[in-house]
Amino acid sequence: MNHPFPLSRLSILGAGLIGGSVALAARRLALCRELVLYSREPEKETVRAAGIADLVTDDPADAVRKAELVVVALPIAAMGAILHAIRGALEPKAIVTDTASVKLPAMQLLQENLEGRARWVGSHPMSGGERSGFAFARSNLFEGAVAILTPPETADREALALVEAFWLALGCRVVHLPASEHDRRVAAVSHLPHLLAAALVCSMDSEALEVAGPGFRDVTRIAAASPEMWNEILLANRENVLLALRSFLARLEEASESLRDGTSSAVKNLLREASQRRLSFDQRPS
Amino acid sequence: MNHPFPLSRLSILGAGLIGGSVALAARRLALCRELVLYSREPEKETVRAAGIADLVTDDPADAVRKAELVVVALPIAAMGAILHAIRGALEPKAIVTDTASVKLPAMQLLQENLEGRARWVGSHPMSGGERSGFAFARSNLFEGAVAILTPPETADREALALVEAFWLALGCRVVHLPASEHDRRVAAVSHLPHLLAAALVCSMDSEALEVAGPGFRDVTRIAAASPEMWNEILLANRENVLLALRSFLARLEEASESLRDGTSSAVKNLLREASQRRLSFDQRPS
Incomplete structure (x- = not known):
């Protein structure tokens, strides 16, 4: 397992921003000899025209035949049916x-569909952006990103090593976490911020928007992202999002009480702590 | 007033990020023949060493003598004393x-100190960033920014025209607003977002921070800014910030109730509206 690349065949199911970027990166880095993409109309022809894959197909079972590694880059709502469709076509290894x-x-979907059929490890590359779709895919999307691996309790060592080597090759820093801990942390750093940015954008009138500057632009950038995708994410992780929200509201309430009273201590403490934490985040090794 | 530049003498009081950037831009664009900067230790020597001003002084009265235009780029807490110090030294014009x-x-500070002594117009260039100080000043800081002018009720037409021409020359889009309307709008698009970003950064544990990605980085960038400066701003505009906060919490509550119930309609509506508004913000002419 020291030199797993190039894989004989890599299959990527879904050619949106993430799947498309995985495909572009794998090609550029020569991580596979054969690359197969599963994509559906209307995007399939665009993906085919990009010329990066040996095969672009809308049949998921065809897409995974003979694959050493399969990367499922689909919305959760689509994952169950696709995993069910590929289970019979996967190589035993x-x-x-x-x-x-x-x-x-x-x-849970991986377990239900793949138990006894293939080996699996969950992954979440913390990358992306406010644009979705193959048109925005780029081969350097994962450089410097954190990829969180969530192995099942009975994780196969070889599977874990291959998936880790894959994200490392794409330029990620890899972290291993239990799925539940992943969901808790990501609710705080990604899902709640999205909800807050959306509520902020919707809470102001268009006259205020007219004078918005760079602060607003950065704070709310993620709010432009696909509402369908984020609605699914927020609902799928709602318990953790609500816990993170409670913690956020508690800090906000301390500060807003202090503002209401016209005393500055809680506001100043909050701003100081935030500035220190945010500056040390910028200084962390990538 | 069609060609007010170069001014014979421009004085900038305060050489932090904003004052320093105004100075650099005015020099690059040759908006003045003489440039005078008021700056205090410990920054004064750095500012002097930058070699952009004809005079760098820590005496505000000296700094404004013979100036056609004076730009006060100081914290509000410092403005009163400095305006009081310069009132006798200003040219009548x-x-x-x-x-x-x-x-x-x-x-109010401008009125109290300058009534009958000079003419004034308020300005707020919606620019800046998470870094403060002369070291981060740059001559293109205002390019594409909105500069909001807040003329007093009895604004002098020539003063308004000169100040507008100045910000336009620096690359700003200029908007005129009454001061109260400025404060209301800016609370929504700048001050509240800052408070929310700070509360968000402080609401999560350091384990969550470890896995943060580009969404978190953008949402919270402004939280790294000077706590002292932002504490002053939030307190000075607290009534408007609290109103904007109320409006934000109302939208957030609709969505979080819907999340709590596991129904998606309010979340989806919020995300859709936010995405549309944010995309049209990106498409606005600059």
Whole structure:
């Protein structure tokens, strides 16, 4: 397992921003000899025209035949049916990973469909952006990103090593977490911020928007992202999002009480702590 | 007034990020023949060493003598004393503007100190960033930014025209607003977002922070900014910030109730509206 690349065949199911970027990166880095993409109309022809895959097919079972590694880069709502469709076509030695943003439900779907058929490890590359779709895919999307691996309790060592080597090769820093801990942390750093940005954008009138500057632009950038995708993510991880929200509201309430009273101590403490924490985040090694 | 530049002498009081950037831009664009900067230790020597000003002084009265235009780029807490110190030294025809982020208190200080002594117009260039100080100043800081002008009720037409021409020359889009309306809008698009970003950064544990990605980085960037400066801003504009907060919490509550119930309609509506509004913000002419 020291030199797993190039894989004989890599299959990527879903050619959106994440799947498309995995495909572009794997090609650029020569991580596989053959690359197969599962994509459906209307995007399939665009993906085919990009010329990066040996085969682009809308039949998921065809897409995974003879694959050493299968990367499922689909919304959770689509994952169950696709995993069911591929289970009979997978090689017994195939290794499967996914890229879903909420890992407990994704791991459950992998387990239900693949137990006894293939080996799997959950993955979540913390990358992406406010644009979705193959048109925005790029081969350097994962450089410097954190990829969180969520192995099942009975994780196969070889499967874990291959999936880790894959994300490392794409330029990620790899972290291993239980799925539940992944979901808790990601609710705080990704899902709740999205909800807050959306509520903020919707809470102001268009006259205020007219004078918005760079602070607003950065704070709310993620709010432009696909509402369908984020609705699914927020609902799939709602318990953790609500816990993170409670913690956020508690800090906000301390500060807003202090503002209401016209005393500054709680506001100043909050701003100081935030500034220190945010500056040390910028200084962390990538 | 069609060609007010170069001014014979421009004085900038305060050489932090904003004052320093105004100075660099005015020099690059040759908006003045003489440039004078008021700066205090410990920054004064750095500012002097930058070699952009004809005079760098820590005496505010000296700094404004013979100036056609004076730009006060100081924290509100420092403005009163400095305006008081310069009032006797201003030319009768001098025009004064400031760059404070909260305009009602700034306009009051200008009025109290300059009435009958000089003409003034409030300004707020919606630019800046998470870094403060002369070291981060740059001559293109204002390119594409919105500069909000808040003329007093009895604004002098020539003063307004000069200050507008100045920000336009620096690359700003200029908007005129009453100070109270400025403070209301800016609370929504700048001050509240800052408070939310700070509360968000402080609401999560360091384990969650470890896995944060680009979404978190953008949402919370402004939280790294100077706590002292932002504490002053939030307190100076607290009534508007609290109103904007109420409106934000109302939208957030609709969505979080819907999440709690596991129904998606309010979440989906919020995300859709946010995405549309944010995309149209990106498409606005600059």
